[in-house]
Amino acid sequence: MTVKTRESKFERIISYFGKAMAYLVMSVFALMTAYPILWLIMNSFKPTPEYRVNRIGLPRTWTLVNYVGAWKIGEFSKLIGNSFLYTIGASIGIILVATLAGFAFAKIKSKATAPIYGSFVIGILLSIQSLMVPIFLEVSQLDRIINDLLRLIGIIGQQNINIFYNSRLGVLLIYIGAGLPIAVYLCTEYIRGIPDSLIEAARLDGAGYFETFRRVILPMAVPIAMTVTILNITKIWNEFALINILVSKTELKSMPLGIYRFSGTMASDYGKQFAALVIGMAPMLIFYIIFRKQITKGVFAGAVKG
Amino acid sequence: MNRRPWKVVEERRAYWSMISPAIILYIFVFAFPIIISIVISLSNYAGGKMFGGQSWRITGFQQYVKLAGDPYFWLAMKNNIYIVLISVFGQLPLGLIFAYLIYRRIVKFGEFWQGILYMPAIISVIVIGIMWNIIFSPYGLIADVVNKSYAAGFSRQVEQIFAEAGGFQITDQVVKQLIAVSDPSALEIFAEPIEELKALLLAYSPDQFAVVKQDLVNLLARKWSAAFLAKRDVAMLPILFVVLWMWTGMYLILFLANMQKIDTGIVEAARIDGASEGQIIWRIMLPMLSGVVVNAAILCIAGSLNSFDLVFAMTGGGPARVTQLLSIYMYDRAFMGAPDYPLANAIALAIVIFSLVLIMLTKIVERRYGGRE
Numbered sequence: 001m002t003v004k005t006r007e008s009k010f011e012r013i014i015s016y017f018g019k020a021m022a023y024l025v026m027s028v029f030a031l032m033t034a035y036p037i038l039w040l041i042m043n044s045f046k047p048t049p050e051y052r053v054n055r056i057g058l059p060r061t062w063t064l065v066n067y068v069g070a071w072k073i074g075e076f077s078k079l080i081g082n083s084f085l086y087t088i089g090a091s092i093g094i095i096l097v098a099t100l101a102g103f104a105f106a107k108i109k110s111k112a113t114a115p116i117y118g119s120f121v122i123g124i125l126l127s128i129q130s131l132m133v134p135i136f137l138e139v140s141q142l143d144r145i146i147n148d149l150l151r152l153i154g155i156i157g158q159q160n161i162n163i164f165y166n167s168r169l170g171v172l173l174i175y176i177g178a179g180l181p182i183a184v185y186l187c188t189e190y191i192r193g194i195p196d197s198l199i200e201a202a203r204l205d206g207a208g209y210f211e212t213f214r215r216v217i218l219p220m221a222v223p224i225a226m227t228v229t230i231l232n233i234t235k236i237w238n239e240f241a242l243i244n245i246l247v248s249k250t251e252l253k254s255m256p257l258g259i260y261r262f263s264g265t266m267a268s269d270y271g272k273q274f275a276a277l278v279i280g281m282a283p284m285l286i287f288y289i290i291f292r293k294q295i296t297k298g299v300f301a302g303a304v305k306g
Numbered sequence: 307m308n309r310r311p312w313k314v315v316e317e318r319r320a321y322w323s324m325i326s327p328a329i330i331l332y333i334f335v336f337a338f339p340i341i342i343s344i345v346i347s348l349s350n351y352a353g354g355k356m357f358g359g360q361s362w363r364i365t366g367f368q369q370y371v372k373l374a375g376d377p378y379f380w381l382a383m384k385n386n387i388y389i390v391l392i393s394v395f396g397q398l399p400l401g402l403i404f405a406y407l408i409y410r411r412i413v414k415f416g417e418f419w420q421g422i423l424y425m426p427a428i429i430s431v432i433v434i435g436i437m438w439n440i441i442f443s444p445y446g447l448i449a450d451v452v453n454k455s456y457a458a459g460f461s462r463q464v465e466q467i468f469a470e471a472g473g474f475q476i477t478d479q480v481v482k483q484l485i486a487v488s489d490p491s492a493l494e495i496f497a498e499p500i501e502e503l504k505a506l507l508l509a510y511s512p513d514q515f516a517v518v519k520q521d522l523v524n525l526l527a528r529k530w531s532a533a534f535l536a537k538r539d540v541a542m543l544p545i546l547f548v549v550l551w552m553w554t555g556m557y558l559i560l561f562l563a564n565m566q567k568i569d570t571g572i573v574e575a576a577r578i579d580g581a582s583e584g585q586i587i588w589r590i591m592l593p594m595l596s597g598v599v600v601n602a603a604i605l606c607i608a609g610s611l612n613s614f615d616l617v618f619a620m621t622g623g624g625p626a627r628v629t630q631l632l633s634i635y636m637y638d639r640a641f642m643g644a645p646d647y648p649l650a651n652a653i654a655l656a657i658v659i660f661s662l663v664l665i666m667l668t669k670i671v672e673r674r675y676g677g678r679e
Contacts, residue, residue, distance in 0.1 A: 018583070022412045026404065030422045033551065037425065039447060040437055055450040101328035108321045116329065123336050125604065125665055127611040129633050130657035133640040133650045134339035137346065141356045148358065177335025180328055209320035238430040240615040241633075245641065256432045256615075263436045263619050273440065280433040288428045292421060295428065299556055300563040 037281075044274035051270045066275035074258040074276055075250055083237060083255040085168065090175035091232045094183045095225050097176060102187030103217045107199060108209075117188065123181030129241045135174065136245045139164035171246050175236055183228045186301055190224035191217060224301075230291055231298035234284055255280060340658065347652035353645050369652040378627055379653070382635045383660075385542055386611065389631070390664065392546045393553065393610040394603055400550070401557025402599075406587055408558075409565040410573070420562065423555030431552075435619025438548050444531050452530035460527035463487045464519050474512045476504060488526035541628040545617060552616075553609065557602055564598045565591065600672040607664045611657060632657050 043051055044066055046059040054060065071077065104110075105117045143165045150156045164170035194217065202212045218225075240256040247253055259280040262273045288295060347369050351362040373379045404423065408416035426434060441447045467483045468474060481504045485493065496502045510518045568591070576586055592599065614633040617623060623630035623638065630638075632653055640650035 019412055022407050026407060026413050026419055029400075029404070029554075030419060033426060033555070034422050036437060036441060036447070037429075039441075055445075055447065097327045097331065101325045104321045104324035108317055108324075110318070110321050112321075116325065119337075120328070120332065123332065125608045125661065126336060127608060127633075127657060127661055128335070129612050129614045130636070130654050130661070131336070131339040131343070132614075132633075133636055133647070133654050134342040134346070135335065136640070137342055137356070137647065137651075138334075138339055144355055145357060173331065174335055177331035180332055180335075184328055209316070209324070213324070234428050238428075238432075240430070240432050241612075241618075256430050259430065259432050259436070260619060263432075263439065264622075270440070270445065273436070277433045277437055281429040284428045284430065285425075288425065292424075296420070296424065296559050296563075299424075299427075299559050 040274055041278055043270070044278045046271060046274075048269055048271035051274075066271035067279070069269075070262070070272040070275035070279060073272060074261055074279070076255065076258050076279060078251055079253050079255050079258045082168070082252060086171055086175060086239075086243075086254055087233055087236045089172050090179065090236050091229045093172065093176040094179040094232055095187075095229055098180060098183035098187045098228065099191070099218065099221050099225060100213065101180075101184050102191045102221075103213050105184070105188045106191040107194075107196070107217075117184075120181045120184045124185060126181075128178045132241055132245050135242070136165075139170050139174075139246065166247050166249055166252060168252060171243055171252070174242055174246060175239070178242065179232050179235070183232070186224055186228055187221065191221060194220050226294065227298045227301050230294045231301075234287065234295065237284060237287075255283075340655075343651040343654045343658075346647050347649075347655055349648055351647050353647060369648045372649065373652055373656065378630065378635060379632075379656075381627065382630045382632045385630060386632050386660070388542050388546060389549055389610045389613055390607055392549055393606045396546075396550045397554045397557050397606060398599065398602055400554045401602075402561050402587070402591075402595075404554070404558045405561035405565055406583075406591065408562055410583065410586075412583070416562070420555070420559055423558055425555065426552045427556050431615040432619045434548065434552060435616045438544065439620050442544050444529075449530045453527075456528045456530070457523045460487065461519055461523050464522055468515070474515050474518070476507045478504070481507065484522070484526070489528040492526045492528075538628045541621075541625065545613075545620060545629055548616065548620065549610070549613065553606075557606070560602055561595065561598065564595055568594055596672070600668060603668050604665050607668065608661060611661050632660070 039056075042058060043055070045062045045064070046054065047061060047063050047065065050060060101120075105113050143160070143163050146163055147156065147160050150161070151158075162170075164173070198216050198220070199212055202216045207215060237254075238256060239254070240260070243254050244257060244260075247257075259276055262276040345364070348364050348366060349362050350365045352360065354360050356362075404419070407413045408419060413419065443449065464484065464487075467480055467487075471477065471480045478500065481500050485499050485503065493499050507518065572590060573586055576590055581589070611633070613631060614637070617629055617631050617634055618637075621629045623634040636650045636653040636657070639646045639653065
């Protein structure tokens with residue numbers, strides 16, 4: 001009897017020790033995650049001369065001068081509008097195209113579904129960054145061909161017009177296309193779960209396919225549309241690799257391209273560099289604080305099946 | 307069952323008009339670029355107008371032959387493999403363990419940990435890359451912490467040396483001891499370290515000990531530098547660390563969400579039967595989560611091939627190309643200096659094939675060892 005209690009006491013010590021270890025590991029990792037970000041935010045409020053002597057502590061003088069400077073150098077007032085346009089435009093585009101296709105794949109029987117839907121699913125795994133060179137060739141060559149044709153039939157003179165390369169339309173189309181595979185997959189699987197009887201009922205009311213889509217499918221698909229859109233907003237706002245090769249004019253660039261200007265070359269003006277980085281992450285951090293639950297759900301949804 | 311209520315023609319027309327926007331965009335962004343990369347990689351296209359410009363033709367597989375013998379290609383491939391490995395064998399196990407700790411309520415406040423650990427994943431990779439570049443730089447966080455500890459250690463040694471000498475006495479013995487504890491590279495400023503340092507120290511008056519100590523620390527204490535990162539074998543380490551740092555939270559969330567679907571009764575029963583937490587993870591959780599683990603691994607591999615922006619912002623592939631990835635190499639070939647489109651497209655195709663091979667491997671592993679979903 002006594003032996004048994006001693007054993008369980010020993011076990012309890014072990015389990016307390018394990019618990020302490022677990023908390024320790026968790027805290028170390030959480031601290032490693034949060035501290036660099038806090039460090040960055042803190043330093044963005046220090047004047048650069050103060051950073052040279054006080055790299056770790058809280059600012060002794062709080063200043064916004066870095067933000068004013070960084071905003072000007074990064075030309076962020078030109079970029080932030082584009083970021084909103086690309087993010088909102090492409091998110092809406094993706095969800096419209098994906099729910100429409102999802103409805104067709106899920107609810108209309110066709111032999112074409114298996115190969116076409118299958119290639120969308122494969123697209124989830126393709127690394128879009130590996131295609132940036134051919135995509136660049138495609139958009140720039142298409143523009144040349146279209147310009148030549150237009151010139152041939154006399155619509156434009158010597159000047160060139162940008163349709164896909166160096167144009168907002170081009171960026172939006174590429175972003176929508178790049179977001180489609182996962183969105184089509186999630187929407188199709190979701191719409192499959194909507195009861196056929198609802199669609200039959202709409203049909204008995206005399207509704208055509210597109211009206212059924214508008215009246216029945218779209219309202220029912222709001223939850224998945226929210227999940228997909230929230231997933232896309234964070235992805236598109238932060239996207240860098242593609243837009244980097246799609247536009248070269250400042251007035252078409254997005255925020256990440258502006259922030260990239262602050263890599264390396266700014267090495268002597270830390271204050272502005274820190275402020276630029278905070279400007280870069282603040283919108284998504286705020287978005288995260290507001291929509292954390294939904295973002296988490298999106299991560300989960302995006303990975304349920306391979 | 308009744309006959310399908312819609313007419314066949316109407317049905318077919320609706321089907322195709324509904325999926326055509328998606329198909330056209332998919333072709334525009336995925337299918338057609340892949341075809342372009344196949345054609346251009348087999349050609350001698352040198353830029354300019356593809357149609358109606360300088361003529362070019364299909365010349366065969368020599369780009370691939372060139373790649374096979376290109377040491378930079380294989381270095382980039384090796385770095386890509388490192389990222390895949392740290393992703394699959396770093397992020398996944400850590401994510402799984404953290405998820406388990408929260409799931410079993412071994413640590414409380416699960417929401418809090420999740421909220422913090424996922425945070426890096428929603429921040430722009432460009433911001434993350436530049437931020438860590440600063441942190442690892444000689445003017446960053448790590449250098450500051452390390453230098454402070456070096457300086458504190460050095461100033462203790464200086465105090466000790468003078469205490470043994472019995473006060474502020476400048477003898478050859480003291481100078482030699484000072485030199486012994488100094489950073490060798492800092493001593494390079496002296497041609498004759500002993501003579502010159504002695505002369506320097508004699509210039510101070512004996513009551514200025516605190517000033518002397520501070521000056522010695524500034525001059526001779528070891529300083530942290532990230533110069534070791536220029537070496538081929540370690541240059542990838544900071545990048546691998548950041549990769550791990552960024553995405554572990556995502557797998558924590560993924561695994562936790564799936565664990566929460568498992569009946570807690572099973573785990574409780576195993577616990578009562580005397581199974582340890584380790585055994586529960588290995589014998590119960592992993593088999594039940596095997597489908598999820600495989601999907602996570604596939605996701606992980608696909609994601610790790612999208613590390614272009616992180617490396618681009620953090621090191622740009624440097625120093626001396628040692629942190630180059632396949633995608634960075636491709637970018638350099640196409641957009642830096644004289645464009646070499648055939649080679650760049652061959653690399654593009656190599657990445658696509660590489661990712662498909664890895665994903666197939668994962669599927670095979672799943673089929674051999676995988677349990678039920």
